Amino acid sequence: MSHTNAIQLDAVSKSFDGFKALSEASFVACWGEVHALLGENGAGKSSLMNIAAGLYAPETGSLLINDNLVRLKGPLDASSQGIGMVHQHFKLVKPFRVAENILLGLRTDQALSYRKRLQQTAEQIKATAAKLGFSIDPFARVDQLSVAEQQRVEILKVLLAGARILILDEPTAVLTDAEAEKLLTTVKNFAHQEGAAVILVTHKMNDVMRYADQVTVMRGGRTVASLKPQSVTVGELVKLTVGDAPTPPQVPASRAAGEVKLQVQDLHSSGSSSTALRGVNLSLRAGEIYGIAGVGGNGQSELANALMSLPEPVTGEIRLTGEGDIRMLSPARRRQLGIACIPADRYSAALAAPLSISDNFALGEIHSGRYGPFWFLRRGRIDADTAAAVREFDVQGVRSLQQKAALLSGGNAQKLVIAREFNRQPQLVIVHSPSRGLDVRATLAVHERLRSARDAGAAVLLISEDLDEVMALADRIGVMSAGRIIGEFAQPADRQAIGQAMVNHV
Numbered sequence: 001m002s003h004t005n006a007i008q009l010d011a012v013s014k015s016f017d018g019f020k021a022l023s024e025a026s027f028v029a030c031w032g033e034v035h036a037l038l039g040e041n042g043a044g045k046s047s048l049m050n051i052a053a054g055l056y057a058p059e060t061g062s063l064l065i066n067d068n069l070v071r072l073k074g075p076l077d078a079s080s081q082g083i084g085m086v087h088q089h090f091k092l093v094k095p096f097r098v099a100e101n102i103l104l105g106l107r108t109d110q111a112l113s114y115r116k117r118l119q120q121t122a123e124q125i126k127a128t129a130a131k132l133g134f135s136i137d138p139f140a141r142v143d144q145l146s147v148a149e150q151q152r153v154e155i156l157k158v159l160l161a162g163a164r165i166l167i168l169d170e171p172t173a174v175l176t177d178a179e180a181e182k183l184l185t186t187v188k189n190f191a192h193q194e195g196a197a198v199i200l201v202t203h204k205m206n207d208v209m210r211y212a213d214q215v216t217v218m219r220g221g222r223t224v225a226s227l228k229p230q231s232v233t234v235g236e237l238v239k240l241t242v243g244d245a246p247t248p249p250q251v252p253a254s255r256a257a258g259e260v261k262l263q264v265q266d267l268h269s270s271g272s273s274s275t276a277l278r279g280v281n282l283s284l285r286a287g288e289i290y291g292i293a294g295v296g297g298n299g300q301s302e303l304a305n306a307l308m309s310l311p312e313p314v315t316g317e318i319r320l321t322g323e324g325d326i327r328m329l330s331p332a333r334r335r336q337l338g339i340a341c342i343p344a345d346r347y348s349a350a351l352a353a354p355l356s357i358s359d360n361f362a363l364g365e366i367h368s369g370r371y372g373p374f375w376f377l378r379r380g381r382i383d384a385d386t387a388a389a390v391r392e393f394d395v396q397g398v399r400s401l402q403q404k405a406a407l408l409s410g411g412n413a414q415k416l417v418i419a420r421e422f423n424r425q426p427q428l429v430i431v432h433s434p435s436r437g438l439d440v441r442a443t444l445a446v447h448e449r450l451r452s453a454r455d456a457g458a459a460v461l462l463i464s465e466d467l468d469e470v471m472a473l474a475d476r477i478g479v480m481s482a483g484r485i486i487g488e489f490a491q492p493a494d495r496q497a498i499g500q501a502m503v504n505h506v
C-alpha cells in the first residue's frame with residue numbers, strides 16, 4: 001500500500017447566496033486507503049466533495065491531485081484526472097437503458113457504430129459488475145430499476161470512465177446489510193489491492209469503524225478532526241460528529257394494536273419485471289408500526305408507489321377502513337382522508353425541487369382551503385406556518401423561506417417533507433426509507449416522530465431496506481421477496497431469521 005496523497009483540499013471556502021457552506025475546510029486522502037467523511041446534515045460534506053469532483057469552483061483554497069496543484073474546469077476535467085463521484089441523488093437519464101447511460105460518460109471509438117459501442121459497453125458492464133460481485137442487465141431501462149440498482153449503475157459509470165479516486169456519497173444508505181457489506185468489501189479491495197483512493201461520505205458509524213482506514217469529521221463547514229477510526233470508540237466518533245451522543249433507539253416491545261386501518265389484498269402490478277408486485281397481502285392496525293424488510297428491488301418501491309398513489313398501475317385492493325377501496329383515489333383525495341406519504345426519493349417524488357420551501361410546505365394544505373383559493377393564496381399565513389414548522393422540525397440551512405427546496409441538504413430536505421406530512425396529524429402514514437441520508441441526530445428525530453404518530457393512534461407502514469431501522473421501529477415485521485410478503489415476525493424478532501428469510505427467497 002502506498003501512502004502518498006491522492007487528493008488534497010487546502011483551506012477551501014465556498015458560499016451560496018452569502019451563506020458560508022465551507023470555511024477553510026481541509027481534507028487529505030491517500031492512495032490505497034478508504035477515507036470516511038463524517039458530519040451532521042448540512043455540515044458541508046457534499047459541497048466539499050462537489051469541489052473535488054469539479055462541480056463547484058472554490059472561492060478560496062486549493063486542490064491538489066497526486067501532489068500537483070489543479071484547477072478543475074468541470075466534472076469532465078475531474079474525470080480526466082481520475083476523479084469519479086457517485087452522488088446521493090442519482091444523475092441518471094431515467095428513460096435510457098443502463099448501457100446507454102454509461103456510454104454517455106465514456107470516450108469511445110467514434111469510428112465504430114453506435115450499436116457496436118453500446119454492445120462493447122454492455123460487455124464491460126457485465127464484466128465489471130461481476131468483479132464487484134453483482135449482476136445487472138445492461139439493457140434494462142433505468143426507470144424500471146430499484147434505487148439500489150440505480151446506485152450500482154452510478155458506480156459502474158464512474159469506474160468504467162476510469163476513476164481512481166472514487167467518491168461515494170452515502171453509498172450504503174439504500175442497501176441491505178449483505179449488499180452493503182459486499183459493496184464496502186469491494187471498495188476496500190479497490191483501495192487496498194489496486195491502490196485507488198476511496199472516499200466514503202457516510203452517516204453510518206459502523207461502516208466507518210469496519211471499513212475506513214482514516215476518517216475526517218466536518219462541522220459547520222469546517223474540518224474538525226482527521227483520525228484513525230480504530231483509535232476511538234463509536235461513542236466518541238458520534239460525539240465528534242453531532243455533539244453529545246443521542247440515546248440509542250429501543251427495540252419495541254410487542255404492543256396491543258387497535259382496529260385494522262389498512263388492508264392490502266392481492267396487489268399485483270402489471271409489469272413483468274422482477275420487481276413487480278405478485279400478490280401482496282397485508283393488514284395494518286391503528287397504533288402499530290408495520291415494517292417491511294427486504295433486499296432492495298423486491299417490489300418495495302412498487303408497493304410504496306401503489307400505496308402513495310405515485311404512478312404504478314396495480315390490480316387488487318387497498319382498503320382503508322371506513323372508506324373502502326382507495327386504489328383509484330387521487331393523491332389529493334388520499335391526503336384529505338388523513339394519509340401522509342413520505343417517499344424514498346424526496347427530491348423527485350416528495351418535493352417540487354424548483355419551488356420554494358414555503359410553497360413546498362403549502363402543498364400539503366392547499367386542498368384544505370387553509371391558504372385560501374389557489375388564485376389568491378394567503379402568503380402571510382403560508383410563511384408563518386412554514387416558519388413554525390421549520391423551527392419545530394429543526395430544518396437547518398434555511399436562509400429564506402423563498403429559497404428553492406432543491407438547495408436544502410439531503411437531510412434537511414427530508415425534514416421539510418416530514419414537517420409537511422405530519423402537519424395534519426395523519427391517521428395512516430406510509431413511509432419509505434425515511435432516514436436515508438440522515439445523520440444520527442436527525443434519524444432519531446424522524447424515528448421519534450414515527451413512534452409518536454403510532455402512539456397517537458396512527459397506523460404506520462414503514463418500508464425500509466435498512467434492517468436496523470425496521471428492527472428499531474416496527475411492532476411487526478413482514479419480509480418482502482419477489483413481489484410478495486413471504487413471512488411475518490412479531491417483536492422482539494430474531495434478526496438473523498429475518499436476514500435469512502430475506503435472502504432465501506431472492
Ligand SMILES: Nc1ncnc2c1ncn2[C@@H]1O[C@H](COP(=O)(O)OP(=O)(O)OP(=O)(O)O)[C@@H](O)[C@H]1O
Pocket residue numbers: 016017021039040041042043044045046047048396397398407408409410411412437439
Ligand atoms: N447549490 C447550493 N445553493 C445554496 N445552498 C447550498 C447549495 N449546496 C449546498 N448548500 C447549502 O450548504 C450547506 C451544506 O450543504 P451540504 O449538502 O454540503 O451538506 P452535507 O454535509 O452534505 O449534508 P447532508 O448530510 O444532509 O447531505 C447546507 O446548508 C446547504 O443548504
